[in-house]
Amino acid sequence: MVMGDIATATDLLVIGAGPGGYVAAIRGAQKGLDTTxxxxDAYGGACLNRGCIPSKAFIHGADVxxxxxxxxxxxxxxxxxxDMSRMQAWKSGVVDQLTSGVEKLCKANGVSLLEGTASFEDEHTARIAHGGEGQGMETVEFEHAVVATGSRPIQVPGFEFADEPVLSSEDLLQMESLPDRLVVVGAGYIGMELSTMLTKLGTDVTVVEMLDDVLPGYxxxxxxxxxxxxxxxxxxxxxxxGASGWEETGDGVVVTTETEDGETSEYLGDAVLVAVxxxxxxxxxxxxxIGLEPDENGFLATDDRARTDVENVFAVGDVAGEPMLAHKASAEGIVAAEVAAGEPAALDQQAIPAAVFTDPEIATVGMTEAEADEAGFDPVVGEMPLRASGRALSMGESEGFVRIVADEESEIVLGGQLVxxxxxxxxAEVALAVEMSATLEDVAGTVHTHPTLAEAxxxxxxxxxxxxxxxLNR
Incomplete structure (x- = not known):
């Protein structure tokens, strides 16, 4: 400890108040741990303040x-x-309500809150640098620590976010007015969600992608x-x-791309969004x-109890690797806190769903048919096209399908893909089926409300x- 530092001690130190961190802190306090x-920055982390919630608010507005x-x-x-300025104010109101709610929940559960940046001194000591001039440092001794510091947008070489026409997803979600024309680098889930939203709000969108289709991995x-x-x-x-460079002209921003064969193209916009x-x-x-080293992708390796190679230090959320999902972070945070409290908790990765808020939406959980086959199952697949759904047709939204993958012999549900x-x-229904090892008969024999999308x-x-x-049956 440095002379003049404030020194405190805690059972559980949680670094980062995103959906992994604040959930870990609350659960730790609920389990009787003195938790700090x-x-x-802001309670709720990137998800609540600069990602999940703001983007879904704007997506809803664009859909309206x-x-x-x-x-x-x-x-x-x-x-x-x-009125983009008015929509931005509405979005900020939603975010502010949720961030203040997170802070109140932490306090109501007895969590001690510290503002600042934490760094490790050793396996049981961290230093907190408080923001602002003259705010000083604080030393915290801990029995267990949870690293939940989240993630940031990846920068493409030559497309630094400090340059004004080059936007990250976080920059875009703070804009008071939208560009008339936008070049989007990346057709993954962030690029596709924001491209769809912007197009519905009136922006002309051009997407460049190194791979041969949208949404790699689906x-x-x-x-x-x-x-x-x-x-x-x-x-x-x-x-x-692949985007190779950009320059400003009198007519906007020109983005240059290059193929593997060296062919170049140019695309014009008022700004460029990098979403890779x-x-x-x-x-x-x-x-x-503390002797920890991230892997080649920057992630901290963890076991099924969210523990790193340092036994009393846990990692949850985006720092713990793919899938980088808020609800996965929360589930890991609960596991980490319960293990720190001496309980036999563990995480089942198989039943973690994922969603992409494009038009139409995509949601998946568990195994695809190919993954089930590779895992040694004899998969059977059932599908319901939404063009045969009365509710989907009455909504004017008949594109897509619901697909369920099961083991043919036992009929246990292994996964599902929904569009x-x-x-x-x-x-959520398919995720529950995977989690509880429900069978096709369990799902098919459950009476569903008519007319609903859930019937699919x-x-x-x-x-x-x-x-x-x-x-028609297969």
Missing amino acids: LVEK VHDAATAEDLGIHADPAV ESDVQRTIRSRAESLGIEFHFGE GRQPVTDTLELES GPNASELV VMEAAENAQGQAIHT
């Missing part, structure tokens, strides 16, 4: 605009005007559905091209002080059994 939560403007078939004629029919819908909205795609993924934040932690309206909500989950299970009523 350190946050340098688009639905109103394209409802002629329903006999509705409208030409909505978008099955081809999922990719095809999303790409086709995006193109119908007016998004222009250029695949097999996120990278973990560990550079402020001085991990070498369609509210897929992010519907996947039941129909997909029936289809896997060869007993579907509202779609």
Whole structure:
């Protein structure tokens, strides 16, 4: 400890108040641990303040605009005007309500809150640098620590975010007005979500992607559905091209791309959004002080109890590796806190769903057919196209499907892939089925409300059994 430092002690020190950190802190306090939560910026982390919540708020606004403007078939004629400054203020109100709620929940559960940046001195000591001139340092001794420092947008060489026309996803979500034309680098989930949103709000969007399709890692029919819908909205795609540079001209920003064969192209916009993924934040932690070293991708390796190679130090959320999902971070945070409290908790990665808020939405959980086959199962697949769903048709949203993958012999549900309206909500039923090792009969035999989108989950299970009523059996 340095002379003049304030010194405190705690059972559980949590570094970072995002969806992994604040959940770990609350659960730790609930389990009787004296818990201290350190946050340098804002409660809720990047997800609540600069990612998940702001983007979904804007996506909702964009959907309202688009639905109103394209409802002629329903006999509705409208030409909505978008006040982006007003929408930004509404979004900020949503964020402020949630961030203040997180802070209140932490305090109500007895969590001690510290503002500042934490770094390790040794395996049981951390120093907290408080923000602001003259705020000083604080030393905290701990029994257990949880690293939950999250992630930041990845920068492409030559496209530094400090340059004004080059935007990160976080920059874009703070804008009071939107560009008329935008070049988007990256067709992953962040690029596709924001491209769809911007197009619906009136921006002309051009997407360049090094790979040969949108949403790498998803099955081809999922990719095809999303790409086709995006193109119908007016998004222009250029695949097999990597962004190599940009320059400002009198007419805007020109982005240069290059193929593997060395062919170059140029695309004009008023700004360029770089959305090629996120990278973990560990550079402020001085991990070498406790003998921890991130892997080649910057992640901290953990076991199924969220423990790092240092037994009393846990890592949760984006710093602990893929999938980089807020709900996965929260689940890991709960496990870490319970293990620190001496309980036999562990995380089951198999039942963690993922969602992409494109148009239509995508949601997945568990195994695909190919993954089930590779894992040694004899998979059987059932599918319900939404064009056969009365509820989907009555919503004017019939693109997509619900697919369930099960083991043929036992009929245990192994996974599911959903594409369609509210897929992010519907996947919860399939996730529960995977978590509890439910069978196709369990899902198919559960009476679902009519007319609902959820019926498609039941129909997909029936289809896997060869007993579907509202779609042809395989």
